[in-house]
Amino acid sequence: MVDMKLFKVIIILSSLLLTANCANSNSYVKETQGLFTKFPEPVSLGENQLWSAPGMMWNHIQYLRFTLNDDEKKMHQSAVYHALNNAENGQITSWHSRERLAQGKVRVYHSFPISNGHCRVYQSYIELNGTARHFTNNACKGLKFRDGGSLYDWKFLQ
Numbered sequence: 001m002v003d004m005k006l007f008k009v010i011i012i013l014s015s016l017l018l019t020a021n022c023a024n025s026n027s028y029v030k031e032t033q034g035l036f037t038k039f040p041e042p043v044s045l046g047e048n049q050l051w052s053a054p055g056m057m058w059n060h061i062q063y064l065r066f067t068l069n070d071d072e073k074k075m076h077q078s079a080v081y082h083a084l085n086n087a088e089n090g091q092i093t094s095w096h097s098r099e100r101l102a103q104g105k106v107r108v109y110h111s112f113p114i115s116n117g118h119c120r121v122y123q124s125y126i127e128l129n130g131t132a133r134h135f136t137n138n139a140c141k142g143l144k145f146r147d148g149g150s151l152y153d154w155k156f157l158q
Helices: 002-023 070-086
Strands: 092-096 102-114 117-128 131-141 154-156
Touching: 070 092, 070 102, 070 117
Parallel strands: none
Antiparallel strands: 092 102, 102 117, 117 131, 131 154
């Protein structure tokens, strides 16, 4: 009888000890912690590149000088727009081709408001046949430009 009571006391105390250790843990997961594995560091845009007129729309620079086929281009463009519209800062949106060794990732790593909209800084990463390149860009929504685009369209600032 005494052994059974002692056993219950030991179980309760060890449970409390384990629970207390879990509750006092100081290792909080940050918003972007653990999501950047094997993703290169962002490259900053130069002031002369930031506001270049040809870069206001989606252009071939987004494909990082790779010759992607039409399906891969659509997957990459879809990943960029998905990341801009839906992803939290630090979250990675990935795509891969089933036809050949092509894949890509997009991560938004900074967002900030502007007077009548918001901007997001994102990084594209494409790997094709073992060669990888990455690119950092800004996209803003809510900017008014003379091109007649909607305020709800993303404007790419490079």
